Amino acid sequence: xxxxxxxxxxxxxxxxxxxxxxxxxxxxxxxxxxxxxxxxxxxxxxxxxxxxxxxxxxxxxxxxxxxxxxxxxxxxxxxxxxxxxxxxxxxxxxxxxxxxxxxxxxxxxxxxxxx
Amino acid sequence: xxxxxxxxxxxxxxxxxxxxxxxxxxxxxxxxxxxxxxxxxxxxxxxxxxxxxxxxxxxxxxxxxxxxxxxxxxxxxxxxxxxxxxxxxxxxxxxxxxxxxxxxxxxxxxx
Numbered sequence: 001x002x003x004x005x006x007x008x009x010x011x012x013x014x015x016x017x018x019x020x021x022x023x024x025x026x027x028x029x030x031x032x033x034x035x036x037x038x039x040x041x042x043x044x045x046x047x048x049x050x051x052x053x054x055x056x057x058x059x060x061x062x063x064x065x066x067x068x069x070x071x072x073x074x075x076x077x078x079x080x081x082x083x084x085x086x087x088x089x090x091x092x093x094x095x096x097x098x099x100x101x102x103x104x105x106x107x108x109x110x111x112x113x114x115x
Numbered sequence: 116x117x118x119x120x121x122x123x124x125x126x127x128x129x130x131x132x133x134x135x136x137x138x139x140x141x142x143x144x145x146x147x148x149x150x151x152x153x154x155x156x157x158x159x160x161x162x163x164x165x166x167x168x169x170x171x172x173x174x175x176x177x178x179x180x181x182x183x184x185x186x187x188x189x190x191x192x193x194x195x196x197x198x199x200x201x202x203x204x205x206x207x208x209x210x211x212x213x214x215x216x217x218x219x220x221x222x223x224x225x226x
């Protein structure tokens with residue numbers, strides 16, 4: 001497809017379960033970002049990849065959160081031992097090489113609900 | 116840490132009005148500022164991107180300005196339409212490709 005694709009669109013899990021969220025960026029986009037968006041708030045930065053290298057993971061809220069992009073294209077955000085406070089929309093964005101003058105393109109997000 | 120604030124949080128106007136949305140940021144050391152639109156249950160759609168060296172950008176009925184030294188940006192929407200109803204978010208890019216978002220302005224344009 002032409003845009004950023006995220007799956008699943010909705011995920012419901014019980015507290016304590018592990019979840020994996022997938023992001024397919026726009027083909028050829030080097031940079032990939034994950035954000036967490038709480039209801040009524042703007043997205044909060046989680047982590048950033050350039051190709052397969054995770055250059056910044058300072059926004060990950062705890063060591064239960066882990067992201068990877070092993071081949072520099074598809075990325076997975078994994079949350080272990082989920083907690084209720086992890087409930088949010090998780091957004092993925094990609095951009096081409098030079099992000100100083102290229103916009104970020106967002107997927108529609110995965111809405112995660114922890115029961 | 117960079118703080119981005121958007122005022123007002125919500126705005127309701129009749130169709131046809133011109134309107135201004137405000138965005139302010141605390142650290143003027145930014146690379147660019149981007150305005151987005153977000154529809155319910157959807158991701159963000161980029162509207163305008165202003166580089167730090169630029170003062171404004173225009174696209175159709177939208178005009179965004181940037182005053183980096185004072186930490187302010189405005190998004191001007193001319194002749195508003197019901198289809199413009201959405202949440203508008205601004206984001207600034209700081210060092211190391213960190214992007215900081217405001218909480219958004221929820222716009223309702225009444226027919």
